Amino acid sequence: MFGRPPPAGEADRLHDFSGPPERQELQLWRGVCGGHDPAAEGDAEKQLVQRSRLLGLLMSELQAAATLLSFSIVETLCSPQVRFLSDLVNCHVIAAPSMVAMFENFISVTQEEDVPQVRLDWFVYVVLSCLPWVGKELYEKKDVEMDRLLSQIEGYLKRRVKTHVPMLQVWTAEKPHPQEEYLDCLWAQIQKLKKDRWQERHILRPYIAFDSVLCEALQHNLPPFTPPGHMPDAQYPMPRVIFRMFDYTDAPEGPVMPGSHSVERFVIEENLHCIIKTHWKERKTCAAQLLSYPGKNKIPLNYHIVEVIFAELFQLPSPPHIDVMYTSLLIELCKLQPGSLPQVLAQATEMLYMRLDTMNTSCIDRFINWFAHHLSNFQFRWSWDDWADCLTLDLDKPKPKFVKEVLEKSMRLSYHQRIVDIVPATFSALIPADPIFTFKYEDESASTLPGYATSVTVSNAIKNRASNEEILAILKEVPNPNQEDDDDEGESFNPLKIDVFLQTLLHLAAKSFSHSFSALGKFHEILKTLTESDEGKLHILKVVYEVWRNHPQMIAVLVDKMIRTQIVDCAAVANWLFSQDMAHEFTRLFIWEILHSTIRKMNKHVQKIQKELEEAKEKLEKQQNKRVTTQVRAALLQKLRRARLCLHSAAALLRGIAATTRTWRRTARTRRVSWRSRSSGCRRRWSRLRANRRTCSSSSSSVSSCC
Missing domain, CATH: 1.25.40.180 (Serine Threonine Protein Phosphatase 5, Tetratricopeptide repeat)
Incomplete structure (x- = not known):
């Protein structure tokens, strides 16, 4: 009965559950379990056919979803469907032996070789996760088969490789709560459930109220389900570790956890x-x-x-x-x-x-x-005094580092003075610095620094809306500390030129993020000229950190903007973050924020290039196909020419025959020979020639239409 497909439109009708989730669930249970239906009252055979078709549809969808082996489909479709089918055993809709047979087919996958462990884990997890719903019913009817099934699962769990567990644990310590791998934890829970005679108190079982009616229902056998084989592109749910933070001692009042x-x-x-x-x-x-x-x-x-x-x-x-x-x-x-x-x-x-x-x-x-x-x-309300123990620890320890980073992130969502006001004075060592711009050419006391005069000139030029060519002409006069006076070789990397221009530019645009972005966009050509070499890209990042060292958020957004505008590349950012100059900031959160953002951009760029490569390959194949089409068209044209030549030859032949016929007529009249006896033969030949001509004309038309 399950093998017969539903009639046309039946699948759509079975899926058409409109209304809120509660109504959908009641409709589904009524359709499967054979609830009271006034429209079909007294028609038990019709209800039986409907239930059979619905179960057949569920099994076909389960087989199709398992064949695809997509992570999203497995998570959202396969597991709930198997759990739903197992709960139908309690309703006496599905026979227990067929459910046990399905579970045995699932567990048989654990005997496969040269397949990913996550594949085997998922099939075992599906079976174990269904047992809280159907374990009691199956053990009452198929205890020997269930013992053998659990024995196979236990053997698989003992030989599993668990080298991945430490990488997935939130805490390295096992106290106060152990961080168990999800299959091990579920296996321990099933073992305890079996010890408690499969009694639990939290699963909703609405069918119990109709047990007296359902126990007399005709049960169905599930069709054989064969787990699909492994495919290289198949995706399985990843392993995980069960997170534990509370136990019964943490909730002293109310119900026990x-x-x-x-x-x-x-x-x-x-x-x-x-x-x-x-x-x-x-x-x-x-x-x-x-x-x-x-x-x-x-x-x-x-x-x-x-x-x-x-x-x-x-x-x-x-x-x-x-x-x-x-x-x-x-x-x-x-x-x-x-x-x-x-x-x-x-x-x-x-x-x-x-x-x-x-x-x-x-x-x-x-x-x-x-x-x-x-x-x-x-409103940033918290009992900070309860965390005063972190003040006695080294600032690089996790607790003081955590408090400092929290205050720094809070400052991004507020402002510096607000953070100073909400934190006790004893936490002053952990309060982030005032996010001000550090400009070394600002005071007149810096007039002895190399590049001070050029900085003033560049500042005035920017304020007067000078062109990029004029600013580059000013920067050309900046001496290069890396180049000797008698070195007449071409232009080399000049760190002072980058330092003077970028510090001056960012100082004038330090008012907000928008001002800084506009400045980078307006003088993008100059920045690209100054950072043509790898040393230039690295130095421009050092200058950004130097002027905004007290404002990590500004550093992060400026670096992001420079990557987007291709002033610097991802490799330069990585080299800068791992350079010796940034070693003292290596444990700061904003450093890794920049690195993660850079890696994501690089991944997107690689994906974009790969997509363009695939598109280029497709275009190349189309061009090759066009060449093949052109060759076929040329061959057809050549056949057309040959056909036309044949037609011309046939026409000439017909003209010659017509002339011969006229000659025969004149000769016949001269010799007074009966025309009727000879013209009959000519008419027959003339008919054959006309028929041949029509055949050649139709062939020519078909060739022309093909071309």
Whole structure:
């Protein structure tokens, strides 16, 4: 029955579930489980056919999605569909033996060789993640097969390679909460569930109310499902580490938090992750859905929500969504639950701060960005005195470094004096410097410096709207400290020329980001001339850092602008960041911000070049195809010429025959021979010649149309 495809339009009708999610779910359950349908009341056979077609459609979609093996399809389609099919066993819609057979086919993939481990992990994860829903029913009916299945899973988990786990852990220390690999954690939860006789308390089971009716329903057997083979371009979900921040001791009031190896913990976290994945583009809807989680009175919901959000934010190597989404979501949650959730969030922040010493550096960066953004939305209110312990530590230690970077990021979202006012005076060593411009040619005391007079002249020329040629003529008089007086060779790299012009230009444009961008754009030609060599590109970056050393954000945006306008290239930025002059700033966050931005731009440039290369190859192939078409056209034209020659020859032959016929007529009249006896033969020959002529004409027309 499953092998028969649905009639035309049936698939579209089955997918047409309009209305809110609750109504969609009820329609789906009613269609599969055979709920009461007034339109089809008394027609049990019709309902059976509809259920069979729906299950067949689900299986065909599952097979198609698994064949594609795309990361997004696997995450959003395959896993939920298998879980849904497994829950239908509890409704007596699908027979338990066929579900066990499907699980066995999934686990058989673990015997494959020379395939990525992530492929095997995903098939094992799908089976384990379905057992909280269907494990009890399968064990009651197929206990021997289930024991064999779990034994195969255990054997695979023991021989897995786990060298990737340390790279994915948020903390290097295992206390107070171990950071377990996701399959190991899920296996421990399933083992505990089996020990508890497959009893759990957090999965919604609406079909229990209709068990007396469903137990008499006709069960269906799933068609055989064969896992598709591995393909080189297949994408599988990446492994991860389960993030743990709270336990039952952290929520002293209210319901008790389930243990780390409790399957209820897995079910709750899966549902919360699913809500975020579904509504992450709408923060208000997402926050409302999280706070409306079913069964929230049985669990400390706020602690679970905060832990799940931080788990995604700190997920390595990159979070599932952009960082600012989690910030806006937490802000919205605090607005909806002002009496409870901010306290849980403050407790989580304090715990993260206490564990900074063993925290992954990338996660610390995300923690800094989130905390500064969050403070800016709540008037920068925080109990800074509680973190006074960082003042006694070396400034390069994680805690004082964290506080300093948070204050610097907060200054980007506010202004310097505001940060000075909100922080206690004892934190003065960690307060960022006043972001002022450092111009060494500003005072008259610098008149003894080389290039001072030229700087004044260039400043006046810029104010008087001098042309680029005039400014270049002024800079031509600047002596080159790298060139001897008697060196008559061509123009070489002149650091003083770059120093004088760029310092003067940025000093005049130091009022805002827009002024600086306009200055770089207006004098782009001069800057390109001064930075023709690699040394020039490196020196211009050194000058930018020298004048804006107290304003890291300005350095970052100016470097970004110079890369975009091709004043400097990505290689020059990397060489500058890793140079000896920048060694003392190597642990600053803005250094790595610039480096990451540069790498992203380089990747985009490489992708653009690759795309252009592919387009050029396609154009070349089209040109080659055009050449082939031209050759075919030439051959057809040659055939046409030959056909025309044949027609001309045939016409000449016909004219000759006509002349011969006329001669025969005259001879016949002269000799008084009966014309009728001879003309009959000529008419026959004449008819044959006319027929041949029409044939040649039609051939010529067909050749002409082809050309």
